[in-house]
Amino acid sequence: MRILVTVKHTPDLQSQRSFTDGRVTRTAEDGTMNELDENAVEAALQLVEAAGEGEVYALTVGGPDAVAAVRKALQLGVHHALHVSDEAIAGSDVFGTAKVIAAAVRKVHDEAPLDLVVTGMAALDGLTSMLPTALAAELDWSQLTLASALSVDGGEVTIERHLPDSHETVSAPLPAVVSVTDEANKPRFPNFKLIMAARKAPVTVWTLSDLALDPAQVGAGAARTTVIDASPRPPRADRIKVTDTGDAGTQLANFLIEKGLA
Amino acid sequence: MTIAAVLIDHRHGAVTRPALEALTLARSLGTPVAVWLGEAPSADAAAQLGEYGATEVRVVDAADARVASRAAAAVGAASGDADVVVMISTFVTKEIATRLALATGAGVVVDAAGAELVDGKVETFQTVFAATWDVRTRINADKAIVGVRPNTTHATPADSPAAATVVVVDAELPEARERIVSVEPVEQGDSVPLAEAPVVVSGGRGTSGDYSLVSDFAELLGGAVGASRDATDEGWISHEHMVGQTGTTVTPALYVACGISGAVHHRGGMQASGTIVCINMDPEAPIFEISDFGVVGNLFDVIPQAIERIKEHRGA
Structure with a gap:
């Protein structure tokens, strides 16, 4: 069982997140591995542990600071870390990013076939959830998204998927791109031994030329969308806070009635 | 003239309110045409789409459109002439939008709170980072796909109803690798999703x-x-x-x-x-x-x- 997990370097949810020149500000200090990618790492490790053999690769794309994301994956127990870093990638939209990841996946796959790429359900900065679909399409592999449970058997992967109006079970042949939700598992905590080992573990760095990708296909120039304005929203004005001394329910109701909401 | 195709969300044959919101938004972007996946709509449903401005209702009765690649091909077959495709942003439609964009070269924004035409390009606005920032995005590509959140546009009928001519579209859908093994509907009762x-x-x-x-x-x-x-x-x-x-x-x-x-x-x-x-x-x-x-x-x-x-x- 050979699995590659994509991990993203994102601003910590608890930090003051912001934009710089239309792009999400990413710094080494408050950046981390996207929390939902922990579920992807966990799913991959569990599949390899259940199979009793195999390897897990963690792959990230981004500037020098993004290495923090694969270091975190190493702490959780993945076997190999890959970091695609090239200035020409900056400003890529989801389709450019998918091209880069697909090229890196193919490079690993050509050395020895992969069974799965596992991703998180979304990155908690952009939250578009588009990457797994774009990646599956780029690779022309099976696409199984939003898995709340998954299993691999006889060359097929089967997932359960909870949509607002239905619960689906979906199967597809390997190789496949699978995205997992935060319902899929409970991510493990890194142990001391792995934390120490992760510091020294090698991280393979690839540029676009290592992936035989034309820089014109990715980056801000190829992006089909551009953020042209980003500004912090002011806090809600005129907030009212009352402490219940016996009539707060009535006050709340009166507030809703005045607003025409009740 | 700009054509704005709208993927119509419908449940048990009835047009949902978000679909009417999407049609209302589409009227500000171009001439709306409705795209309907599944069995042809009832006369009432088609008439309602007309009231909200749909000049045509393009029906693709596609089997297994639960799989994103097939749904995207179906929407693509019915929106080839559209400059803008509007859909309600959900986990399912985000996958359709992604596949459609890869097939057509379109630029995509999902989870938008609204959109407008500026100098012939679609610009969207939305909130991000747990609604602490406002972001405006320009879609550079010639074709735009906009996923819009429910409750962000107030649904209003058009000044005068449009024809809502029902047109059946034949679509060649790709074989899907994915196989739906089972579907269990979640009981909604009478409540609104x-x-x-x-x-x-x-x-x-x-x-x-x-x-x-x-x-x-x-x-x-x-x-x-x-x-x-x-x-x-x-x-x-x-x-x-x-x-x-x-x-x-x-x-x-x-x-x-x-x-x-x-x-x-x-x-x-x-x-x-x-x-x-x-x-x-x-x-x-x-x-x-x-x-x-x-x-x-x-x-x-x-x-x-x-x-x-x-x-x-x-x-x-």
């Missing part, structure tokens, strides 16, 4: 698992019942009710948070709501920072009193 509800009343840890008051309040206000991650993890209420970054994102006119502290995961799913009201025992809970009206108190005291006052007001 969470994402579309104009009012959401949510309960969290403070309910201790007792959702009766939250449900009563939601029913009185004509809303849907939501929950925090804490509550769904406890098994007090099913996952479909979870409001948050990994559950359902809601933007109702009114959001009532009962016994919910307001962790960032929850705020990310509701902070763009119109008016926010909260009831919480802990005066330091972060939910108060984003509430227009907050009560420090016990929801088991506050909700019954509020219900009584609203009933009294309505009876008066």
Whole structure:
């Protein structure tokens, strides 16, 4: 069982997140591995542990600071870390990013076939959830998204998927791109031994030329969308806070009635 | 002339309110044509689409359109001449939008709160980072796909109804690798789906698992019942009710948070709501920072009193 997990370097949810020149500000200090990618790492490790053999690769794309994301994956127990870093990638939209990841996946796959790429359900900065679909399409592999449970058997992967109006079970042949939700598992905590080992573990760095990708296909120039304005929203004005001394329910109701909401 | 295709969301043959919102938005972007996947719409449904401006209703009766690649091919077959494709933003349509964009070279924005034409290009606006930032995005590509959140456009009929001519579109759909093994519908009852509800009343840890008051309040206000991650993890209420970054994102006119502290995961799913009201025992809970009206108190005291006052007001 050979699995590659994509991990993203994102601003910590608890930090003051912001934009710089239309792009999400990413710094080494408050950046981390996207929390939902922990579920992807966990799913991959569990599949390899259940199979009793195999390897897990963690792959990230981004500037020098993004290495923090694969270091975190190493702490959780993945076997190999890959970091695609090239200035020409900056400003890529989801389709450019998918091209880069697909090229890196193919490079690993050509050395020895992969069974799965596992991703998180979304990155908690952009939250578009588009990457797994774009990646599956780029690779022309099976696409199984939003898995709340998954299993691999006889060359097929089967997932359960909870949509607002239905619960689906979906199967597809390997190789496949699978995205997992935060319902899929409970991510493990890194142990001391792995934390120490992760510091020294090698991280393979690839540029676009290592992936035989034309820089014109990715980056801000190829992006089909551009953020042209980003500004912090002011806090809600005129907030009212009352402490219940016996009539707060009535006050709340009166507030809703005045607003025409009740 | 700009053509704006709208993927129509429909349930049991009826057009959903978000679909009418999307048609309303599409009228400001071009000449709307409706795209309908599934068995042809009833005359009433087609007429309703006409009232909201659809000049045509293009029907693709595609089997297995649950698989994203097939659904995208079906939408693509019915929107080849469109400059803009509008759809309601859900986990399912985001996949359709992605596949359609790869097939057509279109630029995509999902989770938009609105869109307009500026110098012939579509620009979208939306909130990000748990609704703490406003972002405006220009779609550079010639074709634009916009996923719009429910409750962000007010659905209004067109000044005069359009023809809504039903046209059946033949589509060659690709063989899918994915095979749907089983589908179990989730019982919705008569209630409005969470994402579309104009009012959401949510309960969290403070309910201790007792959702009766939250449900009563939601029913009185004509809303849907939501929950925090804490509550769904406890098994007090099913996952479909979870409001948050990994559950359902809601933007109702009114959001009532009962016994919910307001962790960032929850705020990310509701902070763009119109008016926010909260009831919480802990005066330091972060939910108060984003509430227009907050009560420090016990929801088991506050909700019954509020219900009584609203009933009294309505009876008066």
